[in-house]
Amino acid sequence: MKTEVEKKKESPSVGVSGRKIIYDKDGKPCRTCNTLQDFQFATQGGSVAPTFNVKKPLKKNHPDTTSTDTVAGGYTKDQPPDVEQLGKSSWTLLHSVAATYPETPTSKQQADMKQFILLFGNFYPCWFCGKDFQEYIEANEVQTATQDDLGKWLCIAHNAVNKKIGKAEFDCNLWKQRWKDGWEK
Amino acid sequence: MKTEVEKKKESPSVGVSGRKIIYDKDGKPCRTCNTLQDFQFATQGGSVAPTFNVKKPLKKNHPDTTSTDTVAGGYTKDQPPDVEQLGKSSWTLLHSVAATYPETPTSKQQADMKQFILLFGNFYPCWFCGKDFQEYIEANEVQTATQDDLGKWLCIAHNAVNKKIGKAEFDCNLWKQRWKDGWEK
Numbered sequence A, B: 001m002k003t004e005v006e007k008k009k010e011s012p013s014v015g016v017s018g019r020k021i022i023y024d025k026d027g028k029p030c031r032t033c034n035t036l037q038d039f040q041f042a043t044q045g046g047s048v049a050p051t052f053n054v055k056k057p058l059k060k061n062h063p064d065t066t067s068t069d070t071v072a073g074g075y076t077k078d079q080p081p082d083v084e085q086l087g088k089s090s091w092t093l094l095h096s097v098a099a100t101y102p103e104t105p106t107s108k109q110q111a112d113m114k115q116f117i118l119l120f121g122n123f124y125p126c127w128f129c130g131k132d133f134q135e136y137i138e139a140n141e142v143q144t145a146t147q148d149d150l151g152k153w154l155c156i157a158h159n160a161v162n163k164k165i166g167k168a169e170f171d172c173n174l175w176k177q178r179w180k181d182g183w184e185k
Helices: A004-010 A036-043 A083-100 A107-123 A127-139 A147-164 A172-181 B004-010 B036-043 B083-100 B107-123 B127-139 B147-164 B172-181
Strands: none
Touching: A083 A107, A083 A127, A083 A147, A083 A172, A083 B083, A107 A127, A107 B107, A127 A147, A147 A172, B083 B107, B083 B127, B083 B147, B083 B172, B107 B127, B127 B147, B147 B172
16 A cells, blocks of 8 residues: 555655646646646656756757657657746737737627637636636626727736736736837837 | 938838838828838838847847837837737737637637627738738638637638748647647657
């Protein structure tokens, strides 16, 4: 029989990053919910020092990926994106969607945008992030009446996540400079 | 009166990257449809050498951004994402969505996924990329019956874009290793 210490080692609750390890319903570590380092640490039962996880970009235009080898067609063997890459990619997309949303949308465009944001939370690859986002939407209705309303709503939603994970909050009066028009001189 | 040469200089048709410059309906260069270099080149009327566009990462965790200064809260003055950053972010999200889509989805989950992909093309920040994607969907129905169907459909859709922009195509038999499970040893 396994001791409690052995069991704990097999399913560590905290990763090398200091973050809580998130597991899927089947008890396996969730790849899209943890950093790559923490996921690999938990997959190895918390018993292997994660020295093999150091990011070393192979290609100039793949600075975000951890690569070990190339496959046919010249593609690098990039690992599936972790929770941080997914977060960064998704906010980039969402803020840009707001930046190109009509300034005076029709009722249909407003309904479509609400539906899009809802489905986004529903299908988000990190299940616990998506659940948080859906709860946020329930408590804070998506604002779609104008482009500025949507952009500000997203900025405030992003700040709620930033606050939760200890990141600096962004001044939402500057959202258009950051995501639409570029910075004033 | 302006000469033809002057007019052409003001609205260049080809950017410094060699790509066609994409304009919005109002005649202004489209920020989300061009590379940052080409956008800045076209905004300056094609008359300024784009020496100020060299990417120099300021922060270890912002390797993808062009930064010039910091604003309150420690945020760098990152420029709005260009067509390449948007493309990379969006494919990262979409392939990961497929990787976490149920293996045997319900009818509702299938209908929701079709709706999500449709709205994605509709609201995509680069209007001409979104239009291409919508036309692709019309000609090639989104496959949502299983996780593998969706993952392969997306991989093939991504390859259609890769082909168009001269990038290497990916072997879609490997989509799960790239986007879901990681590479086999």
